């Protein structure tokens with residue numbers, strides 16, 4: 263496997279520029295998200311953690327399709343499975359198929375407990391399904407989410423998003439969404455001790471759910487990313503998920519674990535919520551790494567929720583597309599072929615250790631954190647005051663010029679995040695860390711810092 267990065271002609275090269283020009287002439291601006299920087303990389307072909315552009319530049323991909331490419335680009339097992347399936351039939355809405363049945367059976371057995379599976383074409387759609395099934399099962403419309411959360415861009419999922427900017431101009435969304443402060447040990451109104459932050463956040467929820475005069479709409483569910491992804495790769499404190507499970511059970515409220523980004527071994531266990539023992543969510547939302555790169559998502563819902571939702575109410579044309587299902591079966595087989603959770607844990611530890619050694623003392627590095635291969639560096643202009651330095655996107659732009667793709671995120675746009683494929687090598691992690699260190703010590707970065715301050 264190539265190690266990359268290798269920039270042989272300054273990015274964006276002539277062929278890349280030509281493609282971007284063609285795209286911007288015809289693609290509606292709203293669809294041009296270009297989340298990594300203003301001069302995005304153009305993929306000509308890709309393998310593992312390396313993208314090669316039409317100019318022959320090679321980029322180290324530490325974003326991996328925003329966490330969907332857990333086995334990297336074009337893993338041979340997935341390529342074979344997809345080729346075979348496309349030759350056997352691609353699509354079978356409202357028709358049974360062996361491939362889809364094999365997958366659904368496998369998914370139902372992923373975790374202990376009596377779960378049923380429902381498939382969707384995207385994580386956002388799966389979140390919508392979870393919201394609708396919650397309403398039908400509980401008859402309640404209130405949903406508790408967390409500040410900084412990201413659950414997708416369809417109207418219901420967007421209601422749960424923390425970030426305002428993506429809601430601007432849309433008017434009234436779903437009624438009943440309530441956001442609590444995410445228990446972020448680096449930035450919480452409840453102190454700096456993770457245990458205290460966790461306890462206080464849970465106590466607040468407990469009190470509101472139990473208070474008939476809380477002012478909250480009756481709550482059907484709490485939805486949570488136990489490692490907040492887009493918000494900046496922030497794991498909840500140990501014990502928080504167990505506490506949340508307990509409160510939800512006591513108040514008859516459903517617990518929805520959004521594992522779209524964190525699921526399938528990325529954080530060092532099959533699902534991130536499993537860091538605490540005995541947490542059985544009522545609904546587990548999955549996507550991204552389920553198929554490791556083809557459009558597929560879904561929910562594992564408890565049998566009782568499934569039973570309280572009428573047959574045939576949730577579906578869409580491509581939900582459970584056969585090629586995506588074949589890709590998922592192949593991905594699950596690879597995940598089971600070795601201890602990939604341990605690999606994610608070990609590589610994540612290595613990543614954080616390297617970052618701490620090389621940039622831990624940098625004046626703007628507030629904290630380095632993560633769980634498995636969801637890793638982040640939070641940038642601040644003042645380490646004591648923890649004042650956010652919102653330069654992540656600009657740093658990402660510079661990183662692309664150096665052949666590195668990273669994920670700019672965080673509540674304040676001040677987090678450099680990394681979501682590499684789980685098959686990334688230590689050499690690639692080291693190469694990434696050394697580019698980040700060079701960047702943070704560069705003249706170009708100094709200029710960014712001055713402008714932002």
Ligand SMILES: Cc1ncc(COP(=O)(O)O)c(C=O)c1O
Pocket residue numbers: 328384385386387389412413414415487491492520521522523524549550559
């Ligand atoms: C935690 C989480 N939930 C839901 C979604 C939405 O998934 P999709 O982009 O497939 O609609 C995302 C997307 O990044 C996510 O990170």
